[in-house]
Amino acid sequence: MDITNQKDFPALKSDYRFTKDDEALLLKMKPELESAADEFLDGFYEFIWSFGKTAEFLKDETVLNRHRGKIREWYLNLFGGVYDISYFMKLYKIGEIHVKLGLPTHYVNAAFNYVRVFTLGHVNQQFTGEADLTDRLKAIERILDINLDVLTSSYREEEMSRFLSLSGIEKTLLGFLKKTSSCFNYLLAVALVMVAFFAVGLFGYDVYLLFSGQSPIEKGILTILGSLLILWAAIELIHEEINHLRGGSFALEAFITLAIAALIRKILIFSLSSAKSMDVLLYGGLVLCLALAYWLIVHRIKPARQNRE
16 A cells, blocks of 8 residues: 555555544543653653663754654644544654664564553543443554554565566576575575584594593593584574574574584693694684684674664
8 A cells, every 4th residue: 555645545544444433532532641741751762762772863862852842743643633644644754764764663663562552551541431431442543553554664665665676687586596595594404403413423422432441531521521512502503593594694603603612622632632732722723713703793793783674
């Protein structure tokens, strides 16, 4: 549905069964809900500040005050009784601003949860015992759902416009790459399961060497610990790959963890041999480099990527 089309906004209200009676009820409730505007705003900002990244969008006092005024205006218009094309166009433009700012839709949906809980709770308190209480609550539910629909439509249209801007060859190539990526992801999952089985076999072999007396006790115990470390890292990799197949991001840090585990096993074995002290130092340097790469991914690159999303 094209919200910007004047012929579509009546259909939008019709789809949500939003009637003239709902408009009248919302207008009727305006005095009570308007008197709670300051309480609403205080709770709203307390709620959104808990997101943790709100300061990135409300950067200073001037922006915060302007935003507070806009939220107050939007809140009061919910109960204005007038829901025409200009009302919906204002909502759509708000959504466009959210898209330009890079505000995640998750934050919009979460904020609406607060709005819904506050308004429904306030109406329940103010109109308990009224014969039309249920109708009042339904009217609020409908106008909030319509608002959320229009606000998030900007995000949907932005995604669609990006896709439609691609040429036929680009779309075909994109589809081919997605299918190829899926195939390789499944192959990777199978390979990781094989690695886990090999790690179990390595652990079993190390245990056999220890109990058969072919390996000194000290070396055998350290070798077994190293094998367990590799097995643990392989299981973590399988875990992360499952999350990736479900739509999560690719966990490069899990592969680094496996590499670190393998190197630590080598260090544990070589630490018992004085003839290979240089190898121990070399492997120690590699572990240090991998640990630094792991730290950069977890604490710098990954948070920056999540902020963009």
